Amino acid sequence: MNDLHSFLISPAEATQQHGPHDRIVMSSRVRLARNLRGLAFPGWAKKNERVKVLETVMPAVVSMPEMSDSFSEQMDNLAPADKQILVERHLISREHAAKSVGSGLVLNREESFCVMINEEDHLRMQALRPGFQLREAWTAIDRFDSSLEKKLDFAFDQELGYLTACPTNLGTGIRVSAMLHLPGCVLDEQINPIIQSVNKLGLAVRGLYGEGTEALGNVFQVSNQMTLGESETVIVERLEKVLAQIIEHEQNARERLLEKKAKIVLNHIGRAYGILANAHSISSKETMNLLSLLRLGVDMGLFPNTQRTLVDELFLVTQPAHLQRQVSDKLTAEERDLIRADMVRERLKSVARPVTKPNGGKAN
């Protein structure tokens, strides 16, 4: 009996995963798109063809050494709420969560490898790492792919490379991405010029669940868009360079804010604490935006560093599906807002009010 919830890393444990620069780079991800030769892509394949692909691909993926301890399931066997949990964990895409018969998922115990079967392509394999570890993620997924190609016949063309359902993924089929927490750039109003210059380099910037340009919780996802005509390592290295620059911008923005606009920053963080600690109804969106400020407060030394994991945990467990999971009755959005506020208030009881002079900062 495969139980997703007993398999998944608990939110509290998940906050214990660390990586380089993880105050700013929350996670790194490299995914490769692959398809089987001679078979219709999932979006065009008939149900029985998709099932056939799933039956071929799933055992091959599960047999990989990286997947020796893994959770594998057909999407039609997962409840909508469970799929949503996987989306909130960034393990599968929303598109994949909408899939049913003929699609599947294989996830390893450490949640460092996750393969979506019959999403837009037959295979979307991803390596995930905490913090700034793009190169490590690429090396891991490269090795994974090299072993898997011995078991599966991937569609490949000498001129065009790996053939994908959408021409935007053609060639390497690679998407290198990182999730960045950039409250400093947002407060310092640097974010739009940064997004524009990153776009100019042919990279995409998206929100956590991006609507327009405003990213929820000041979380931005940066990734490559072009996949044909340059090698994987060139793409990874470009992302690395750009990320290093964004990290520097964010650090500078935070310093500048403390130096020049300390009151404004303290005001934002203090109010965020005030609302979260005292609200009786709060939406997921507002919670994330305010938690982002709390996280910034921890980074700036306004809260003890021990509260970091609490903030990170709340960031995850206040999202709709995670919240729903904690209660037995099916909740409406309004009911969720009440329960969310109760939970946040309760958890923040142990967190003292922010200090008014940041550690080592130059607040006046």
Add this chain to the structure above:
Amino acid sequence: MQCCVCKEKPATVHLTQIVGEKMQKLDMCEECAKSKGLNDPTSFAMADLMLGLGASQEIDAAAAGVQLKCPRCGFSQADFKKSGRLGCPECYKTFAEGLSGLLKSMHKGIRHIGKSPESMRKTRDSADRIKTLQTKLDKAIASEDYELCAKLSTEIKSLSGAAPSKVTR
């Protein structure tokens, strides 16, 4: 501002994308945005949408009214227009002409550089060799160096003769 898709409801979703030198803007109402898949941000790439739309035009132009269909999977241009995705790996051959312009506009180059499956690596290398040899041969023919011509064509023959056995398609 009106939605540019349904031209009825007010636009509340605004997308701006810069492709190459061109800036493209889309203003849509929430419903149309949803129907275009914009309610799906984790898997959504603006480029997919934008380039998907452009792609169908490219293919239309290339085919000039003739309805191409993939012999392998039955996928047609109209289907591409709808989804922005292709039907099967073979479609890249079927629609090659229409796709080349599109690929140029969305990618760094139009020839794959980077990883290839191990089983393809030898053929890929020899394909490259054959290309260089062919260029040399053309030059040799032009300069009427028949000795070199003979040598080169034997080499090409041996390479292209060996290749098919390694191709697994």
